[in-house]
Amino acid sequence: MELFEYLKAVAARIDHEADVYSKATDTTLQKASAHLLLGGGKRLRPAMVLLAADAVHKGASADIFSAALALEWTHTFTLVHDDIMDGDSLRRGRPTVHVQWDEPTAILAGDVLYARAFEYLCSVKNASPESKGEAVRMLAHACYEVCEGQQEDVSFETRNDVTIDEYLEMVRKKTGVLYAAAAGIGAALAGGNIKQISAFYMLGQSTGVAFQIQDDIIDLMMSSEVSGKDQASDLRKNKQTLLVITARGMGVDLSEYHKANLSKAEIAKAIRLLEDSGVLGKVRGMSETLIADAKTGLAAVVPDSEERKLIFEMVDFFITRGY
Amino acid sequence: MELFEYLKAVAARIDHEADVYSKATDTTLQKASAHLLLGGGKRLRPAMVLLAADAVHKGASADIFSAALALEWTHTFTLVHDDIMDGDSLRRGRPTVHVQWDEPTAILAGDVLYARAFEYLCSVKNASPESKGEAVRMLAHACYEVCEGQQEDVSFETRNDVTIDEYLEMVRKKTGVLYAAAAGIGAALAGGNIKQISAFYMLGQSTGVAFQIQDDIIDLMMSSEVSGKDQASDLRKNKQTLLVITARGMGVDLSEYHKANLSKAEIAKAIRLLEDSGVLGKVRGMSETLIADAKTGLAAVVPDSEERKLIFEMVDFFITRGY
Numbered sequence: 252m253e254l255f256e257y258l259k260a261v262a263a264r265i266d267h268e269a270d271v272y273s274k275a276t277d278t279t280l281q282k283a284s285a286h287l288l289l290g291g292g293k294r295l296r297p298a299m300v301l302l303a304a305d306a307v308h309k310g311a312s313a314d315i316f317s318a319a320l321a322l323e324w325t326h327t328f329t330l331v332h333d334d335i336m337d338g339d340s341l342r343r344g345r346p347t348v349h350v351q352w353d354e355p356t357a358i359l360a361g362d363v364l365y366a367r368a369f370e371y372l373c374s375v376k377n378a379s380p381e382s383k384g385e386a387v388r389m390l391a392h393a394c395y396e397v398c399e400g401q402q403e404d405v406s407f408e409t410r411n412d413v414t415i416d417e418y419l420e421m422v423r424k425k426t427g428v429l430y431a432a433a434a435g436i437g438a439a440l441a442g443g444n445i446k447q448i449s450a451f452y453m454l455g456q457s458t459g460v461a462f463q464i465q466d467d468i469i470d471l472m473m474s475s476e477v478s479g480k481d482q483a484s485d486l487r488k489n490k491q492t493l494l495v496i497t498a499r500g501m502g503v504d505l506s507e508y509h510k511a512n513l514s515k516a517e518i519a520k521a522i523r524l525l526e527d528s529g530v531l532g533k534v535r536g537m538s539e540t541l542i543a544d545a546k547t548g549l550a551a552v553v554p555d556s557e558e559r560k561l562i563f564e565m566v567d568f569f570i571t572r573g574y
Numbered sequence: 575m576e577l578f579e580y581l582k583a584v585a586a587r588i589d590h591e592a593d594v595y596s597k598a599t600d601t602t603l604q605k606a607s608a609h610l611l612l613g614g615g616k617r618l619r620p621a622m623v624l625l626a627a628d629a630v631h632k633g634a635s636a637d638i639f640s641a642a643l644a645l646e647w648t649h650t651f652t653l654v655h656d657d658i659m660d661g662d663s664l665r666r667g668r669p670t671v672h673v674q675w676d677e678p679t680a681i682l683a684g685d686v687l688y689a690r691a692f693e694y695l696c697s698v699k700n701a702s703p704e705s706k707g708e709a710v711r712m713l714a715h716a717c718y719e720v721c722e723g724q725q726e727d728v729s730f731e732t733r734n735d736v737t738i739d740e741y742l743e744m745v746r747k748k749t750g751v752l753y754a755a756a757a758g759i760g761a762a763l764a765g766g767n768i769k770q771i772s773a774f775y776m777l778g779q780s781t782g783v784a785f786q787i788q789d790d791i792i793d794l795m796m797s798s799e800v801s802g803k804d805q806a807s808d809l810r811k812n813k814q815t816l817l818v819i820t821a822r823g824m825g826v827d828l829s830e831y832h833k834a835n836l837s838k839a840e841i842a843k844a845i846r847l848l849e850d851s852g853v854l855g856k857v858r859g860m861s862e863t864l865i866a867d868a869k870t871g872l873a874a875v876v877p878d879s880e881e882r883k884l885i886f887e888m889v890d891f892f893i894t895r896g897y
Contacts, residue, residue: 369714380703391692
């Protein structure tokens with residue numbers, strides 16, 4: 252099966268479940284918590300859960316679909332709360348939850364998605380109780396680290412001296428660990444051994460970091476029509492992304508672009524500057540190394556299969572995607 | 575053992591764990607998430623977990639102490655988020671988290687406590703994987719309903735026609751289900767049978783509702799020096815508490831007290847009015863019935879023991895306490 256066909260099929264199933272979820276009750280809270288879920292999205296974390304499961308034990312994904320939902324609901328919870336903190340008004344092409352409703356509703360909508368995620372994980376039917384316990388532990392720990400990562404991300408906004416190592420550790424927590432949990436949970440519930448679960452966890456983590464680096468690149472490079480987000484919002488706020496940090500390390504001055512209103516011409520100029528100075532190339536090189544190492548690590552303990560191929564294609568997509 | 579001696583011992587253990595938790599790292603987020611935990615509190619939910627476990631299987635509580643922490647951390651998470659939504663500035667005699675830090679930090683601090691709660695539950699050592707799965711399911715479902723209850727509570731603020739049934743259902747979700755989970759989780763992890771787990775769950779739920787009714791009474795009756803909260807804040811905001819709803823049903827007019835600034839004399843006058851009109855007596859009678867029925871239900875499936883006696887004393891305390 253071709254990757255995009257596979258991802259499309261997974262997304263359609265998640266979309267369907269989001270639709271069912273949104274109609275379960277008609278309270279404000281239910282609508283608010285379903286709002287972003289209904290906005291589509293690439294559904295890459297659920298795909299990671301299902302592919303990891305099938306790579307470990309062909310056919311296992313059929314029994315653990317609700318774990319895929321758990322990951323998407325968790326991811327959506329983090330988006331809803333992050334949007335409040337970051338003051339973002341647009342997400343997946345729609346108003347964010349606190350804009351559409353209000354902050355109290357958005358806080359609770361996130362909390363509800365959080366709870367549902369653990370309920371979904373508990374409702375996995377055909378997995379050993381031990382592996383379910385391990386899955387809950389991985390998800391809870393990921394949530395903990397995601398919060399720490401978000402806090403570090405926010406704290407970086409008032410700093411102008413974040414190092415590459417600090418950035419990578421923040422991103423590991425903010426984005427890496429949820430992909431790590433997705434891959435690790437899929438492998439665990441499918442009955443994988445410790446080495447396999449660990450290799451999947453590491454693959455998810457590294458490729459999640461690469462995913463976030465690509466998100467930073469997309470924020471700069473892609474128009475809001477393509478990405479569904481405000482273009483160059485990180486640059487405007489002088490957010491300490493790998494691009495900005497690497498630029499500083501290479502003596503490339505971006506200070507003129509740290510202002511609320513950037514014209515399309517100014518954004519284009521900033522992009523040219525980062526390309527010509529080699530900053531973009533260096534950052535892309537770091538992503539590529541992360542992906543390559545992750546694939547090598549997994550190949551050592553998980554035999555070749557159609558699903559392993561799809562996983563490798565998917566993580567390649569992480570750093571080539573434009574949306 | 576005497577109840578208050580027992581509760582004091584549990585509180586001391588939880589206080590100690592809160593202290594350990596607060597010192598685990600020195601990040602802003604860690605400090606913010608530990609802030610309310612360090613403010614003391616009655617620690618009744620942990621006590622419920624431990625007593626339920628020992629009532630089912632004497633000595634079981636020693637093995638599942640981290641489940642008690644899970645309940646206290648969950649409760650604290652809900653307080654941190656509720657305080658943001660309700661705009662409360664004082665809790666357990668200290669500034670609330672969003673006042674001491676800011677809203678983004680308070681949102682994340684709550685999220686972190688939430689995650690830790692599930693991690694604690696996973697770290698229970700000597701319980702069957704099945705009972706741990708059941709415990710996670712109960713906690714997750716409680717969190718979901720707590721959010722719904724809080725949303726209903728907030729939505730009641732713009733209404734003046736809430737019925738007693740609507741109020742009781744809101745309180746069942748907002749407060750009852752977490753006590754239900756505390757008692758049910760203790761019984762499940764201790765190896766209780768379905769009837770016992772269910773009876774504990776119901777006892778926790780009913781007595782949790784009675785607990786909240788008592789909270790509403792305390793909010794009105796007790797000075798902030800005693801309760802650690804702003805006195806009569808519910809009355810000022812015309813919050814739809816059982817007192818206010820019952821008063822309306824009995825034709826007792828409280829409209830003159832629905833204003834931001836109430837003097838001590840005005841609060842005293844409102845209390846006299848509610849006592850003389852029989853409103854307070856009626857509300858207290860509802861609490862007493864809830865507690866009596868809960869005790870009868872439990873006594874049918876759990877044999878008498880020191881721990882069962884303590885549970886009965888504790889739930890009596892729920893509706894006699896003044897803080």
